[in-house]
Amino acid sequence: MLTERQMLILKAIVDDYVTNAEPVGSRSISKRSNVSYSPATIRNEMSDLEELGFLEKTHSSSGRIPSQKGYRHYVDHLLSPSLVTKKEAENIQEVLEDRFAELEEVVKQSAKVLSDLTSYTSIVLGPEVFESTLKQIQLIPISDNQAVAIIVTDTGHVENQTVYFPHKLSSEELEKVVKILNDRLYGVPLYKLQQALRTEVANVMKKYVDRYDQILEVFKEIFRHHHNDKVYYSGKTNILSQPEFNDVDRVRDILNIFEEDELVSKLFRSEEKGLKIRIGEENRFAPFDDCTVITATYSADGKQLGTVGILGPTRMEYPRVISLMDYLTRDLSRLLSNRYSK
Amino acid sequence: MLTERQMLILKAIVDDYVTNAEPVGSRSISKRSNVSYSPATIRNEMSDLEELGFLEKTHSSSGRIPSQKGYRHYVDHLLSPSLVTKKEAENIQEVLEDRFAELEEVVKQSAKVLSDLTSYTSIVLGPEVFESTLKQIQLIPISDNQAVAIIVTDTGHVENQTVYFPHKLSSEELEKVVKILNDRLYGVPLYKLQQALRTEVANVMKKYVDRYDQILEVFKEIFRHHHNDKVYYSGKTNILSQPEFNDVDRVRDILNIFEEDELVSKLFRSEEKGLKIRIGEENRFAPFDDCTVITATYSADGKQLGTVGILGPTRMEYPRVISLMDYLTRDLSRLLSNRYSK
DNA sequence: TTTAGCACTCAAAGAAACCGAGTGCTAACA
DNA sequence: TGTTAGCACTCGGTTTCTTTGAGTGCTAAA
Numbered sequence: 001m002l003t004e005r006q007m008l009i010l011k012a013i014v015d016d017y018v019t020n021a022e023p024v025g026s027r028s029i030s031k032r033s034n035v036s037y038s039p040a041t042i043r044n045e046m047s048d049l050e051e052l053g054f055l056e057k058t059h060s061s062s063g064r065i066p067s068q069k070g071y072r073h074y075v076d077h078l079l080s081p082s083l084v085t086k087k088e089a090e091n092i093q094e095v096l097e098d099r100f101a102e103l104e105e106v107v108k109q110s111a112k113v114l115s116d117l118t119s120y121t122s123i124v125l126g127p128e129v130f131e132s133t134l135k136q137i138q139l140i141p142i143s144d145n146q147a148v149a150i151i152v153t154d155t156g157h158v159e160n161q162t163v164y165f166p167h168k169l170s171s172e173e174l175e176k177v178v179k180i181l182n183d184r185l186y187g188v189p190l191y192k193l194q195q196a197l198r199t200e201v202a203n204v205m206k207k208y209v210d211r212y213d214q215i216l217e218v219f220k221e222i223f224r225h226h227h228n229d230k231v232y233y234s235g236k237t238n239i240l241s242q243p244e245f246n247d248v249d250r251v252r253d254i255l256n257i258f259e260e261d262e263l264v265s266k267l268f269r270s271e272e273k274g275l276k277i278r279i280g281e282e283n284r285f286a287p288f289d290d291c292t293v294i295t296a297t298y299s300a301d302g303k304q305l306g307t308v309g310i311l312g313p314t315r316m317e318y319p320r321v322i323s324l325m326d327y328l329t330r331d332l333s334r335l336l337s338n339r340y341s342k
Numbered sequence: 343m344l345t346e347r348q349m350l351i352l353k354a355i356v357d358d359y360v361t362n363a364e365p366v367g368s369r370s371i372s373k374r375s376n377v378s379y380s381p382a383t384i385r386n387e388m389s390d391l392e393e394l395g396f397l398e399k400t401h402s403s404s405g406r407i408p409s410q411k412g413y414r415h416y417v418d419h420l421l422s423p424s425l426v427t428k429k430e431a432e433n434i435q436e437v438l439e440d441r442f443a444e445l446e447e448v449v450k451q452s453a454k455v456l457s458d459l460t461s462y463t464s465i466v467l468g469p470e471v472f473e474s475t476l477k478q479i480q481l482i483p484i485s486d487n488q489a490v491a492i493i494v495t496d497t498g499h500v501e502n503q504t505v506y507f508p509h510k511l512s513s514e515e516l517e518k519v520v521k522i523l524n525d526r527l528y529g530v531p532l533y534k535l536q537q538a539l540r541t542e543v544a545n546v547m548k549k550y551v552d553r554y555d556q557i558l559e560v561f562k563e564i565f566r567h568h569h570n571d572k573v574y575y576s577g578k579t580n581i582l583s584q585p586e587f588n589d590v591d592r593v594r595d596i597l598n599i600f601e602e603d604e605l606v607s608k609l610f611r612s613e614e615k616g617l618k619i620r621i622g623e624e625n626r627f628a629p630f631d632d633c634t635v636i637t638a639t640y641s642a643d644g645k646q647l648g649t650v651g652i653l654g655p656t657r658m659e660y661p662r663v664i665s666l667m668d669y670l671t672r673d674l675s676r677l678l679s680n681r682y683s684k
Numbered sequence: 685t686t687t688a689g690c691a692c693t694c695a696a697a698g699a700a701a702c703c704g705a706g707t708g709c710t711a712a713c714a
Numbered sequence: 715t716g717t718t719a720g721c722a723c724t725c726g727g728t729t730t731c732t733t734t735g736a737g738t739g740c741t742a743a744a
Contacts, residue, residue, distance in 0.1 A: 025737050038687050043738065061693040061738050103504065136482050142498045150492055150500060156484045158492060160500040162445065237597045246590045248582050255579045255597070367706050380718050385707065403707050403724040 002052075002073075008035065009045050010054055011078040014066045018315050021243045023063030068280040068314065071292070075277055075318055082319035084327045088117055092328055096335050103127065103156060103336070108232045110308065110332060115235025118321050120312030121258075123268050126230035127155055127305040133189050139178050144168050149222050153190065155300075161222055166214050177215060180204055193223040229269075229306070231261045242313045244290060253287040254311075268309040270295040275326060280314050292316045298329040300336035308332075344394075344415075350377065351387050352396055353420040356408045360657050363585045365405030410622040410656065413634070417619055417660055424661035426669045430459055434670055438677050445469065445498055445678070450574045452650065452674060457577025460663050462654030463600075465610050468572035469497055469647040475531045481520050486510045491564050495532065497642075503564055508556050519557060522546055535565040571611075571648070573603045584655045586632060595629040596653075610651040612637040617668060622656050634658045640671040642678035650674075 002010070012032055016024045026039040026046060035042070046064050049055045054070035057063075066074065084092075095109040107124055114122035132153035141147045145165045152158050169177075184200040185193060197220055205212040236258050239245050245254075257263060267285060270276055275296045281289055288311075295309045308329055310321055344352070354374055358366045368384040371377055377384070388406050391397045396412035399405075408416065426434075437451040449468055456464035474495035483489045487507045494500050511519075526542040527535060539562055547554040578600050581587050587596075599605060609627060612618055617638045623631055630653075637651040650671055652663055 023737085027737080039737095040687050040689095040739095041685085044686090047739080057738090059694060061736080062695080063737060135484070138480060138482075138492070140478050140480075140494045142477070142494075142496075146498070148494055148498050148500055150480070150494075150502075152482045152484075152490055152492075154484075156488070156490050156504050158490055158500075158502040160492075160502075162498050234601070236601060237594050240590050240594045240597070248588045248590060248593070251590070252579055252582045255582070259576070259578060365706085369706080381706095382708095382718050382720090383716085386717090389708080399707090401725060403705080404726080405706060 002049075002054075005037075006045055006049055007078060009042060010049055010066075010070060011074060013046075013055065013064060014070065014074045014078070017065055018317055021315060023058055023065050025063035028063075066315075068282070071279045071314055071318075072282075075279070079319050079322075082323050084323050088324060089327065091117060092324075092331060096331055103339075104230070106332075106335070107230075107306070110328060111232045111234040114308065114310065114324065114328060115238060117324055118310060118312070118317070119235065119238050119241065120310050120316070120321070121233065121235045121238050123264060123309040123311065124232045124234075125265060125269055125307040125309070126232065127157065132157060133187050134185050134193065137178065137181050137185065139163075139174055141169075141171065141174060147174070149219075151190075151222075154187075163218055163222060165218060167211065169215075173209065176208055177205070180208065181219070190223075194220055197223065229265055231264050233258060239311070239313070242315075244313055244315065250290075254291070257287060268293065268295055268307055270297050270307045270309075273297050273299070273304060275322065275329075277318075277322075290314055292318075294321055294325060296325045296329040298332045298336070300333060300339075305333075305336065344391075344396075347379075348387055348391055349420055351384060352391055352408075352412060353416060355388075355397065355406060356412065356416045356420070359407055360659055363657060365400055365407050367405035370405075408657075410624070413621045413656055413660075414624075417621070421661050421664075424665050426665050430666060431669065433459060434666075434673060438673055446572070448674070448677070449648070452670060453574040453576040456650065456652065456666065456670060457580060459666055460652060460654070460659070461577065461580050461583065462652050462658070462663070463575065463577045463580050465606060465651040465653065466574045466576075467607060467611055467649040467651070468574065469499060474499060475529050476527050476535065479520065479523050479527065481505075481516055483511075483513065483516060489516070491561075493532075493564075496529075497647075505560055505564060507560060509553065511557075515551065518550055519547070522550065523561070532565075536562055539565065571607055573606050575600060581653070581655070584657075586655055586657065592632075596633070599629060610635065610637055610649055612639050612649045612651075615639050615641070615646060617664065617671075619660075619664075632656055634660075636663055636667060638667045638671040640674045640678070642675060647675075647678065 009029060012029050012035060013024045016028065026042040029035055029042050030037060030039045046055060049070075050057065050064065054067055054073060055064040056067045056070075058065060091113055092110075095113045096106065098106070098109075104126065107126055111122045111124040114124075132155045135152045135154050137152070138150040139147045140150065142162070145168055147163055147165070148160055149163050150158060150160045180201060184204060185196055188196045188200075197216060201219075202212075202216060205216065209215060236255065239254060240251060245251050257267075267283070267288075275294065278293045278295075280292070283289075283291065283293055290313060291311055292314045293309060293311055294316075295307050297304050297307050299305050308325060310325065312321070351371060354371050354377060355366045358370065368381040368388060371384050372379060372381045388397060391412075392399065392406065396409055396415060397406040398409045398412075400407060433455055437455050438448065440448070440451075446468065449466055453464045453466040456466075474497045477494045477496050479494075480492040481489045482492065484504070487510055489505055489507070490502055491505050492500060492502045522543060526546065527538055530538045530542075539558060544554075544558060547558065551557060578597065581596060582593060587593050599609075609625070609630075617636065620635045620637075622634070625631075625633065625635055632655060633653055634656045635651060635653055636658075637649050639646050639649050641647050650667060652667065654663070
């Protein structure tokens with residue numbers, strides 16, 4: 001629906017605004033090597049583009065800036081895919097190839113490398129605990145009625161929690177309990193543990209363990225707390241360097257969000273596979289009205305594990321960020337797949 | 343060395359400046375009910391106090407603000423201890439009395455309640471792993487040459503790490519190794535583990551385990567990573583609400599510090615027992631030149647565990663913060679002592 | 685259809701004027 | 715001798731006005 005020339009101009013304006021952060025005038029577009037029209041012509045087109053909703057003015061005689069719709073069109077139809085530079089690729093490889101780093105560390109470092117390369121804020125949602133299954137459960141007594149429960153998943157993820165038993169348990173009893181749990185719950189997805197406790201464990205335990213109901217209650221409690229996935233941030237303050245965010249009041253709202261992991265997890269967790277871009281109000285979250293969120297998922301053996309996210313101003317270097325995230329998640333997935341299948 | 347009247351005036355100026363964040367003039371001091379001198383007299387005293395280095399001017403005809411030395415004198419000699427209000431006490435109790443929360447959670451919540459009550463940034467350094475001893479070590483195989491190592495301390499703290507063995511290990515071998523480790527290393531302080539590996543374990547393992555040297559090497563690696571104590575923050579962005587920090591550039595340096603846990607740990611970890619106040623340049627850390635750091639230690643059964651810290655502007659509500667921190671650390675210590683001795 | 689020309693707009697930066705909170709000093713007072 | 719009233723002075727902050735220049739929209743010519 002836009003003419004060739006309009007698209008050319010829209011693209012030029014977005015590109016210019018992204019790098020200079022200042023309203024773009026007709027003259028500066030006209031001077032570009034790939035544009036051969038006079039400022040007056042450009043002005044006419046700009047006027048049309050504004051009428052169509054792709055551009056905005058900051059005041060009546062100012063240059064134009066892209067509107068949300070303008071960015072959207074740019075992202076969907078205009079952006080020239082950029083290649084990851086050799087240096088960037090090396091940076092990423094360095095992090096991923098550290099054979100000794102554990103999964104968690106790799107994920108953490110991925111966040112760091114992303115925020116360093118883009119100078120936006122990166123958020124990485126750790127491997128989704130939700131889908132992984134129980135490998136082993138351990139109970140380590142700390143005192144008479146206190147123990148540390150340790151849950152290990154098939155992905156090597158460990159969770160631990162201190163528990164209190166309502167009555168003293170001998171170590172034999174404890175062993176018996178743990179044995180039953182491991183026998184019956186091995187391979188059960190974490191989110192089904194509570195249920196399996198009732199269907200698989202209750203009857204067996206009834207036979208062999210005193211006051212089994214109280215103990216079951218304790219484990220039910222333990223299995224409740226496992227949906228809080230880990231969130232890793234990097235470059236939280238990068239947004240402060242963006243000229244459109246050098247007002248403390250506007251920034252505070254955004255920075256505060258990072259203090260609530262559950263909220264962030266909700267905002268950035270991507271259900272669908274692949275890369276997703278939400279511009280401005282598309283986030284449906286007022287503090288992000290001037291921000292763009294790009295998320296991409298990573299997986300292992302086709303099983304979706306987590307999400308990598310970038311938060312920056314709507315005036316974002318889209319091509320670069322997109323190619324970086326694509327590269328990173330692709331490689332991260334490959335790495336994780338290799339590790340697991342071994 | 344200061345006269346009664348000078349102290350009265352210095353105290354009044356600090357109190358005023360702390361609440362209003364604006365240079366204090368002679369008239370406003372003179373109007374205070376506990377001051378019965380005319381502005382002119384106050385001016386003379388202020389002039390003297392400035393000469394002595396306790397006050398400063400922002401420009402030649404401005405009111406006075408306390409200098410770093412002024413705050414120091416105030417803190418050391420002038421501040422009227424404030425009582426923790428009923429409401430504040432309740433807030434703290436609520437957090438501490440949650441019997442079901444594990445140690446880590448209590449510490450985390452303590453940070454939150456402190457930052458909420460003070461509206462400064464609170465930093466709590468978790469129980470020092472350093473001093474605690476090994477309770478149990480577990481190895482849970484994930485794949486042929488991969489396992490999760492889990493270390494539980496006497497304080498119920500759990501650390502875990504993924505490890506890679508250079509060769510395949512049968513589960514019998516693994517069990518043997520773990521048994522030896524637990525037999526020989528029980529009760530050894532974490533920081534001595536590496537050493538004990540050589541003195542206590544090496545010889546025994548030599549006898550019973552194939553290629554024991556390679557395996558020892560793996561554990562040596564595991565025991566290396568245990569000095570990174572946990573850091574809990576709350577109210578990271580509170581500093582943004584302070585009028586003296588509404589310049590983005592100044593704030594960025596400070597917020598960036600919070601992204602490096604080791605640095606923060608170094609800055610806030612208090613070696614000495616009790617409450618400690620560092621004002622402005624006393625922090626010996628340029629980004630904190632306009633900040634005050636107050637730290638207090640908490641302990642269990644006399645054994646020092648960690649540090650609670652507050653970061654705010656030098657213009658801080660000293661009496662309130664001090665009494666709150668005193669109250670919190672005292673209660674936290676009592677709670678932890680009770681839990682452990684059970 | 686494109687472009688040159690020109691009047692017009694408006695934010696941003698600077699300059700001038702003013703305001704007022706606050707000081708320092710002097711002289712009078714208790 | 716210590717305290718205070720009075721007054722000239724200082725200087726940051728605010729307001730108002732001016733200037734500047736990048737940019738537009740419109741018109742008319744190429």
